[in-house]
Amino acid sequence: MYRYFYYHVFYIGMMNVMLFVPHILIKHRFDGAVSGILAGIVIGTVLTVGTVYCYRQFPELGLPEILKRYFPDWIVAALLYLSCLLWLAGGVLGSYTFAQTMGLFFNPDMNHYQFLLLIIVSSVFAGSRSTRTIQFANEILFWLCMPLLLFILFKAFSSPYLSWDAIRIVAGYVAGPPSLTLLAASTFFYTGYLNLTLFNRLYPAKFRIKRLWSIPLLGAFLGFVSFFIPIGLHGTMGVEQYIYLWSVTADSMSLKYGFIQRILFIFLIMFTLLSLMFMMNVFHACMEYIKASHPRHKPQPEQLPVPKTNWIVCSFFGAACFLFSLWANEGRSQWATELWLIVRFLFELGSFVLIIVLALLEKRRSSPSSRSTTSSASSGQ
């Protein structure tokens, strides 16, 4: 069961490429990026492990249900709308960059909005499914992406043009303290743990997420790969010329044999799947938050047929993506993404504190009752 948790951590960690995280890190590669990644490992691990431990107090409950235990309805609704807005912003930004990238590298002549339509329609369809469906789909899609990722990594590491010297030089700039932006960017690799806020509903009682030691390893791996491989392939200076950094990086590798010559296309296939996965999860999570903001809503992880509300709510999200793309251009979306990363980071810290407080309250509330049951049991004997 706990593997589902890691699928989330994985695909959100991978989505960094679509949300300009490598670009931000590389902009500051001589002043704080490396230390930022290192600090990110510590912060990300603390956030993840802490949250996982806190959620153990609330078996089979998602964030909305937990909040409803302690707060009046209107505060719950406000908090849920806030987190929905935050995630939706991530999804919107992701969809925009995704549509841009695909347009740029796949069909340069095609209308940008036409692409966006395809993405939005599929995300609305996928996001409106039930929570359990999303969980299953994550697993299958993960296994579809994994071989492609391993292949790309293999090609990157075995490429003769990968300059380890360049990597070593940049790795040497470890001294500078990271700025807030860098911290926000480098903790993004760990954000996947936040799926617990919703998917904790599916995990049975007494369920433990095992192998938490792999979180820092996984995050550090993702961080170093998406930061250092472009540097290795483009050199310490050339690397800052690109916005869609990883697409260009993938394009600098080639296949000698096989139907496909440019690694770029393998990369794009993988990221199409990953981005759609991300959009699906974001739409679904936001939809569930909005539905849960109603005071009498009962969570239903398995719901067939798909209720109409799901479609309606998700269509609004789709419309939001569309509206954003009317306003956005490359510069604006980059600015907005940077801002979003920072807000997300602060929000994560805030929600971390909140969940710790709630978990402590829950512990205090449940411990006297458990003590009384044990004493009564022992007296019964």
Added chain:
Amino acid sequence: MIEQVRSRFGDAKDLVSEVMDNGYARLELCFFPAMCDVDQIKDAILVPFSYRFDPDEFRRMLKTGLTFLKSDEPKKWPELLLKGCVLLQYEDKVYSFLAIRKMQKAPGDTEVEASLQGPQSAFTEDLDMNMNLVRLRYNSPNLNAELMEKGEISRTRIMILFDREKVDRTSLDELRKRLESIKPQLIQASGQLAMYIGNARFSMFPITLQTERPDRVAQLLQRGKIAVLVDGSRFAITLPVRFFDFMHAMDDDYEPFWMGRIIILFRYLGMVLSMTLPALYIAACSYNPEFFRVQLAFSIDGSRAAVPYPSFVEVFIMLFMIEALIEASIRLPRFVGSTAATVGGLILGQAAQQAGLVSSIMIIVTSVVAISNFVIPNSSFSYSIRALKYVFVLVATFYGMVGIIVTLFLIVVYLCHLRSFGQPYLAVNMQKDQQKREQSR
């Protein structure tokens, strides 16, 4: 009795009704000779009644015989007659005698799901014979059988089979609920019933598996699934099923492990090719020639030099041809079938390409699509794949390569979204999860 029955059937000419008198006693008899085994009637009724007549013995026989049932309710008489019973009235009491004429005396041969070294016997169109086949293979007292009648007019007998200890209760309840809720007029094939209980008329994939193999039914029963046998149909419906069950042929279990796995792998490859290849052709010709290796892109484009219209028209022409050919060879009688195949093969093979109607690569694509489709062991599933191919073609016509990947994503999500009687359709490692869940409780 005879007048009553006659009036109910409107003086049907194929109904035999006789009053027999052997000098000592009178016997009223009516039955449909077309539905009854006349030899059996002769042995069981006529001989004891006529030249071996002994009133005491005859009465005793009627009272104790296994096949003689007392039926005093006139309302049930027509029903019994229609099932193939003989109604007889002796000393003011009405008895029914079961003398159904059986067409099938032996198990059938596998026709749809052939197997090289597995059992060659298949279900027949007779429910009792099928029950025999299942009981023989699943020789356990845990096997539960529930009899039902469905269809207002056809009144088809339906048998629900499951292993009492292994069956998944939620699926069983769901099945019962759905069987109660449907009110069809005629049920002639198990596929029809499967559609009624499937509850998803617009589903792209079958959520029940139909099989003609008793060994497969036994295997599925052992895994806790439910089988539904329909009288008059060679196919059993099994449920709940998962995506992977459709890609599984019985031979896989009878061959050494690794050979089976490799064949299964090829089957999945065939499925993916059969779905996406025409779409990939469109994408490669009209949108993303740069996606493939330069030489390959050139040779695709070069072979299209003589073709006067865009690639999707070409794809539609060829796919229509191949679908027509497949349909023709299924529907046509055996003797004409080979003609259709030869003519179709000639046209598809050479002429179309030489005439410049389609490219030679398109011909390869078409044949790969057709052949890969036949690799799928289950016919209703291969229909689904055949249909899905057009979804891919349509999306690729508008979006090229990206469209194909997005459609692939959508199909994965859709498969995960499907439920077969409450069980997930596409999910991996479900059993392990279930065990863990039970352990933790």
